[in-house]
Amino acid sequence: MKRLLAFKSALWFVVGAAAVIATLRFWNGLGATTALTDLTPWGFWIGFDVTGGVALAAGGFVTAFAVYVLHLDRYHAIVRPAVLTAFLGYLAVVVALLFDLGLPWNIWHMIIFWNPKSPLFEVGWCVMLYTAVLSLEFGPVVLEPSRHPTLQKLYRLLKKATIPLVILGIMLSTLHQSSLGSLFLIMPHRLHPLWYTPMLPVLFFISAIGLALMMVTTESLVSSYLYELEPETELLQGLGKVGAWVLSSYALVKLVDVALRGRLDQLFAGTFSSNLFVAEMLVSAIIPAALLFIPAIRKKPSGLAVAAFLAVGGFVLNRLNVSGIATIESTGTRYVPSWMEVVVSLGVVAGAALVYFFVAEHFNLFHVGRIDKERFRYQLPGFDPRSGVINADPYTGGFASYSIMAVLGGALALALVPASALGETPIPPRPVTAPGFGEEIIIDGDRAAEAVLFNHQEHVDMEDGNCASCHHLLRPREQATGCSRCHRDMNLKTSIFDHTLHIARLKKGPGCVACHSDIDRPKDLAHSKPCLECHTGMIPEGAAIRPRDRSRLALAPGYTTAMHGLCIGCHEKVSKDMDSKVNRLDQCATCHTGKERALDPMNPDVR
Amino acid sequence: MDALIEFGRGPLFRFAVAIALLGISRHAILSVIGFIRLRARVGDKRLAYGAIALNTLRRLNPLKYLVSSRWYYTVLSVAFHVGLILVPIFYLGHIRLWRSGLGFGWPALPGPVADVLSLITIVSAMLLLAARAWWKESRAISKAQDWLLPPLIAIAFLSGYLLAHPAQNPFDFSITMFVHVWVGDLLLLITPFTKIVHCTLLPFSQLVAEMAWRMVPGAGRDAVKTLGKEGQAI
Incomplete structure (x- = not known):
């Protein structure tokens, strides 16, 4: 289990660094820790964490739809991890949004102050409701081992409510996955013509389904690699086959849309934006679809992993492009996210991943019972010379190692932050020119x-x-x-x-x-x-x-x-x-x- | 040299302070977790917390050790610790650095008091080291860090004293400042990994000792034997 220890240590390191930066963000404000400006108020956090995060978490509703609506029961084994990934993904979106909002304590305003004409209002409500639905969908996994009569009653109630919850989840997801695309319909003069299309909501929805299949594949392969479980290759190649069709349909719709809008000439203009668009298309859809259409590649975990990683990376790039990078040409801004923004985003993802591992180690997530704890014992009880702590329990030994990584991450972040992040935003110099001389x-x-x-x-x-x-x-x-x-x-x-x-x-x-x-x-x-x-x-x-x-x-x-x-x-x-x-x-x-x-x-x- | 000094006072200092503060906080948290887990395993969970706290405080009173056979250790140790704790925190120059970085400060020790405390710390560190080297029993239980920490602390204090009194400093100002800053950073960096961490773990020492008495010696081994799982993971 050395790979799990190493991976979790790295995650703790990132969480420690992000915790320090997050403290500075709330202490000294957005200006001190981000490269956001009035011209670019939506940066990496919105592109990666919010629009990217919502899309990455689409696996929950797609898998639930396949199992509970289409009755593809053989995929039942991957419903729980997919729903957990979705739940944690949405929680991560909410947490990341708190960093991005200038007045995060007003996040509840949309509940009371309604603006039904705003796509953001709809997205906000859907995300809030869907996060609640996901918590209820995932609830039985946590309640299952409990022997308390009330909790058992609640468990049975939630199990009975599975189908209505799944339907509600699919409905809400369909609404807000597309509405995230609608958000960008109001900025035709800002977004590059290759990305701006009235089809944005449709493209966001199709890409969310494709990304969902690839994300479930990624999450399953990574889990089995880290926990040394047999990869569910048979199930995953089924997902890969469907994924190939969804991704190729997405690529086709997008290219036809570009052609119908008369923008094909811009596709090969050789500019930064056109090259970026072509790269995004290749990485997110065309190459993964081509790979997944080949049965020999689809049957191998390594082949599946390459295709899934490419698609996940490509779609994250797509969301970053639409919400920021593709506006560079029209706004003339030179926004490059500060490394502190990137660290906070990675910290949110790392935190979600650690919660995933915690659930995997303590609950019946993979339908094979709890992970055998004996298999990932970190050390025997005794004195840990690395941490200098006497451990009565071997699992505290794990925590002792992880916490030291968090301390190192936090300290390194504090050492590297610029002076402006530690104090007030510096006043820019404005030299004085002397007035002339005369009466x-x-x-x-x-x-x-x-x-x-x-x-x-x-x-x-x-x-x-x-x-x-x-x-x-x-x-x-x-x-x-x-x-x-x-x-x-x-x-x-x-x-x-x-x-x-x-x-x-x-x-x-x-x-x-x-x-x-x-x-x-x-x-x-x-x-x-x-x-x-x-x-x-x-x-x-x-x-x-x-x-x-x-x-x-x-x-x-x-x-x-x-x-x-x-x-x-x-x-x-x-x-x-x-x-x-x-x-x-x-x-x-x-x-x-x-x-x-x-x-x-x-x-x-x-x- | 100036760049190295600035690095030592800037990023490296922030890194060292964070390692020291987060590192000792981590020790405190782990100690509490370890204590809670230990408490779950013992039969008799009743603990006289008030008496234990009182006992911890009582052990800090140096006067009761003055009548022991090694009374000079007590005298030297107390003299060493007073300056060691007070001077880095309450020296005027350090407070001004904090104020420029954090925007707030606190009252400082009068200059002559800080000077006397620094000199006492330097001399007592050297005498403690000499005592450790002199007695066979002390030598036998000493580890590498026991030999290294007193000279390092003495160097940090001596360089600090010389910086505060430039007229008495036979060395170059920059070199003295470099030594002071970098040795200070080094001491902060090693705080959570050496016995310096006892500054945080002190409140738990009596608590853990009290709990340890409730554990039956060899209980784990006996349980393994009873279960027939010798040589296996437990």
């Missing part, structure tokens, strides 16, 4: 937003020609330092302290102790000599400039903050001394008239 100057620091016409001469006259009232004197003998010399960014603080320059000037004199007077204290701003002790003339007496911390001037606040601080402070003061009816000096619109044309960023010298 009247247009102040427009970032050459894009509001411009203010500033009558400089009027202010010079008011201050009797004393420049130092408003200006710093940064350097010796300087009369008026321009604002943007220190306040170099619109919003961010700028470090104006030049350490190298100070070392060069002071090394021949007192040395480091000139500023770091106490050599035993940390060498930082808080423990160094205040700037104004040496630069005594930097802020002259009576100046309107009022730094928040006069002793520490190494960090100049953003241009907007500095200008507002200087102008508003003075205006408010002057305004109080004047008749408020005639002046409006303390109001924003006095300076920000909205009439001044902002400077053209491309031609800053043209006014």
Whole structure:
């Protein structure tokens, strides 16, 4: 059972990493952990987890339909795993949706606030109801071993309700598998013409059936490989045969649709999108169908596995394309999912897989009784030198190994996350360009937003020609330092302290102790000599400039903050001394008239 | 060198902290699970939890060991642990790093107190190591980690002390910082895998010992013999 131990360890590793990233996503928001933007609000989570996840979980209703409606009883053995996969798939969709929603705590809104015209409303209700139906369909597996009379009663009740539940499940699945396609009907200008078609709902439904057959095959082959059970090749080749017909029908419908819409020329245009479309068609339907039509390949587990893996991968790519990648050309966006989005998605899948294994090991999932626990004993009771834990129970030994993998995964994720994911989203830098010089100057620091016409001469006259009232004197003998010399960014603080320059000037004199007077204290701003002790003339007496911390001037606040601080402070003061009816000096619109044309960023010298 | 120091203070530090915190939490969770499973197997499930908690606290009182034959171990060990716990958490420089990373901090120890505690930890670590090497009985029960941990801790504290007192540091600043950061990270990384983890498992030590007394020695072997399943998996 080494392969099971290794596989489960890898899953725990991913779950640990995803748990850390998920915590950061809820702590610091979507902006900190994803590459989503206003232009691309639906990214990897919607494409892979939601639209892909719903399709991957279609095995439940397809298998139930085959067994309970068509009475193909030989497939009975794969109903339980298929229903469990579907149930876990839908739970994974719901969990993943919580990560993607900006206000996840409002997920219940669709229950109360109805919008029957929205396909998303229908999808939401269907997914919610179908998840409930699947839990009832799967309930008997969990209740079966219980001896409690009430639970036994519930078990018998659910067994009796199997057929109505199956019918309800098929109905709901048919509705929302196609409605997921309808979602994209409202974006003809966004989706690439090769993918956009009024047939989207039909294509989504047919592909869900094809994917269901391939997913049940994949899940059965992986389970038998990991648990060292005999593969159900005979059953699976039956699924493969039906799958070949469904996949080829899907490919045919899709190609005929492209031809009827007159888009065949775009199919071989050689662009990124056309190549992607062809690759998707080949991997999802054409190659797997061709493989499954050959009986020799269909009869071998390896042949089935190759075809099923290709189809599953291809259909996941299809859902990613429709919900995101195929919109790149029209939107011009360059969305590439951040690795943190991918890790969270993989973590959700890994978590679902671990629950699947738990059920397989504790309940009669494969209709062969519980998996023989003795076969996957991880170690004898005793001291585990790897984990340093004394285990009274061999199965805790397994957990000890898995949990250490989760710890490693979580730690690695925390080490690799960018600084932006750990704090607030950084404010992008917006450098300031100095205004021109003259009697009247247009102040427009970032050459894009509001411009203010500033009558400089009027202010010079008011201050009797004393420049130092408003200006710093940064350097010796300087009369008026321009604002943007220190306040170099619109919003961010700028470090104006030049350490190298100070070392060069002071090394021949007192040395480091000139500023770091106490050599035993940390060498930082808080423990160094205040700037104004040496630069005594930097802020002259009576100046309107009022730094928040006069002793520490190494960090100049953003241009907007500095200008507002200087102008508003003075205006408010002057305004109080004047008749408020005639002046409006303390109001924003006095300076920000909205009439001044902002400077053209491309031609800053043209006014 | 600067890049290595930044790596040690950035990604490697985050990795080490996560390994240390998640790793010791994992030990605590496994201990609770192990305890619950153990409790399910013993006949007498009644446990005097209050008395056990009191006993655990009583064992932390160093004064009662001062009259033993190895009283110097007690003195050295207490001296060693006080600095070891207080200085990394309450040193001003460390708190400022936390504040810049997390946005919050906590009150710091006065500089001279941190200095004295650091020196005491360094000296007591060396003396504990010397005592371990001196006595035959101590040598006999020592493992590799017992020899390696005290010097590593002493190096971390000595480099830290020298960084805080640049005038007394005979070595290059960058090299001292590199040693301090990387040895600190290493200590955090090995925390869940070495005996340092006793900081978390301490509350369970008395509980597990109390439970162990309720297990009949050799009970498992006897059961296997009775069932006739010797040499088979149980």
